[in-house]
Amino acid sequence: MQVSIPRKDVEEIAERYNCSQEDAAKAYLTAQDRAKEAFGEALIDLLGQRQDGGEEEAPVREIKAFTPREIKQHLDKYVIGQEEYKKRICIAASYHFAMIAYLRSHPEDTKVKRFRKKNTMIAGPSGSGKTYCAEVLGDLLEVPTLIIDATDYTEAGYVGKSADDMIRELIDLAPGNTREEQAQFVAKNGGIIFIDEIDKKAKDGTLIGHDISREGFQRSVLKLIERKLIPIDNPYSPASQIQEAMERQQGRQAVKKEKLISTENILFVLGGSFERNAEKLEEIVKKRIERKGSVREDGSLVIRGFDSEKKESEAGKEKEKFKNYFKEAGADDYIRFGLLPELVGRVPIRTFVNLLSKNDLVRIMTDTEDSILAQYKTEFAVFGIDVEVADDAIDYVAEIGENSKTGARALVSVWENILTDFQYELPGSNFKKLKITRELCERPKDMLLKMLEKSPFVDYIEHFRREYGVELVLDDEIQNYIEVVAKDRNMEVSATIKSFLDAASALNYMNQKEPFKITRDMLDDPKYFDKLFIEWHERQMAQPA
Structure with missing residues (x-):
């Protein structure tokens, strides 16, 4: 499929055959493809096969077709849990790209002229795998996959990046030696655009009038989803403006030769936590369910009565904190939250992710192929250090x-x-092994200093001198006192020292040159160094100029 479509030609075809510009563009592309094939076949008939071993054109990489089950098996290696989301996104991607390939190879099939895309809406807490799942999906399918933050874009025609720029950024990710080849790849094989933080573009009910940053952006996205022709080069870019100015200066009339691409084969996924508004999406769903009831999987209606509130136990209230109302969200709930009804209608697949539990986080660190623990082990191994991570350390990090x-x-x-x-300390040292335990995670600084056979007091004094140029003096009595306080507070000695002396940085601004002895009175008064600085400043102001 070619994507270089002169706008003038499209307009002439539309006028000549009394059809829409979209139909004219599709017909132009199809005719151009068939003409190229016929041209190549005619050359072979007249001259035989090429003798230089080359081909008429560079081969276009075909996109491999995957079943939904095959895609999910791949996602399971990287994304823990979120079964419903993974199943939905696998179905959407598998059938989307399979239909593109089928219609391209069966142009004579008139039963399905325009297949209905499985654009998807995903709601759920941040950090639960919404965007990461899309990244892994794009890597497997080897299609251009663009993940953007909706807050970076606005309505077309205003200052800042417009929704149309998303298509041009997607083209940038496609393979090809020229921009036309990249655009051709997207037009032929499709791509994925994941618009994150779509909830931040929800309409604000308190505003009056047209909101270009929110409602305007939604309408721009709606046009892209509905199949829109987009110039592959930004007509408002500095390069385009300079070229047009040069042509006018030379006395030539600027002729716009826009090359367009259709968004027809691009799959859109909209995601967000839906917590921006004063009334969160989950609160909207919860109120609706309490007012009207919810529907079970078997189709029966569940209505909450008055007695149920009386019977609700403390355990039930605690369970309510972890209940996921996103899975109950319907089209009306998204519209009430602030999304346009037309946009919600063009995104027929709605799914959700769950809040990750401690058990999920443990599995993420231990069971995924790109585990963060594997990365840390590799980083230390580069410097010849073997790292072992104990189970209690993993549990501790998961709890945090x-x-x-x-x-x-x-x-x-x-x-x-x-x-x-x-x-920082271990690479280049004599240490070749590091065992990470829960105790080390709770007191990392103290454990490191113990390994280095270095006192936390000496370490803090050296750090303070390097940072502020002031020598602190902590005698045995002060050190013993800090150690007792650290034990009582269940804190690291290093952290306790810092909590006591963090405000001592004021000594640097007081031009302290001599060693400064720390006393018990200084530790017992949290405002000691603040008062000391104020007194010093007042003396400075009282001195004659």
Whole structure:
């Protein structure tokens, strides 16, 4: 399929045959394909096969067809849980690209002229695998897959990136030596665009008038989903504007030769946590269910009565915290949240992800093919250090991650906080093994200093001197006192020292040059260094200029 479509030719065909510009463009593309095939066959009939061993044109890489089950088996290696979401997205992707291939190879089939795309809406907490699943899916299918944040775009014609730019960015990800070849690949084989944070573009009911950043963006996305012709080059880009200005300066009339691509073969996935509004999507669904009841899988209606509230136990209330109302969300709920009815209608598949539990996070660290633990082991192995991670350490990190409520994203932050000092100190040292236990995770700084046979007090004093140029003096009495406090508070000694002396950085601004002795009074008064700085500043202001 060719994508270089002069707009003038499309308009002439539409006028000549009294059809829409979209039908004219499709007919133009089909006729161009058939003409190229006929041209190649005619050359072979007249001259025989080429003798230089070459081909008439570079071969176009075909997209391999996968069944939904094959796609899910691949996703299972990387994404833990979220069975409903994975099943839905596998079905949507498998049938979408299978239909593209079928219609391309069977152009004579008139039963299905325009197949209905399985565009998908995905709702659920952040860090639960929505976008990551799409990344893994794109890698398997080997189709251009663009994942964007909706907040970066606005309605076409306004300052900033427009929705049309998403199509051009998708083209950038396609294989090809020229932009035309890249666009041809997308037009022929399709692609995936995942629009994350779509909930941030929901209409705000308090605003009056047209909201270009929200409702306007939704309408722009709606046009893309409905099959729109988009210029493969940005007509408003500086390069396009300069070219047009040069042609006018040379006395030539600027002739627009736009090359267009149809969004027909692009699968759209819209995702978000749907928590932006004062009334969250889950709250909307919950109120509807309590008011009207919910429908079981067998079709029967469940209506909550007055007695049910009386019988609700504390255990039931606790269970309510973990109930996922996203799976009950219907079209009306999304519309009430602030999405356009037309947009919701063009995204017929609606699914959800669950909040990740501690057990899920443990499995993510141990059972996936690209586990973060495998990455850390490899990073240390590069410097000749063998890392072993105990089960109790994995449980500890999973507990912290679950409490953070940010899903799998929390795991990287937690591990980095634990291992940062080890990553800095151990490479190049005599240590060749590192066993990560729960105790090490709870007290990483103290455990590292113990390994290095270094006092946490000496380490803090050295760090403070390098950072602020001030020598702190902590005698045995002060060190013993801090150790007792650390034990009582169940804190690291290093963390306790920092909590006591963090405000001592004021000494740097007081031009302290001599060693500064820390006393018990300083530790017992959290505002000591603040008061000391204020007194010093007042003395400075009182001095004559």
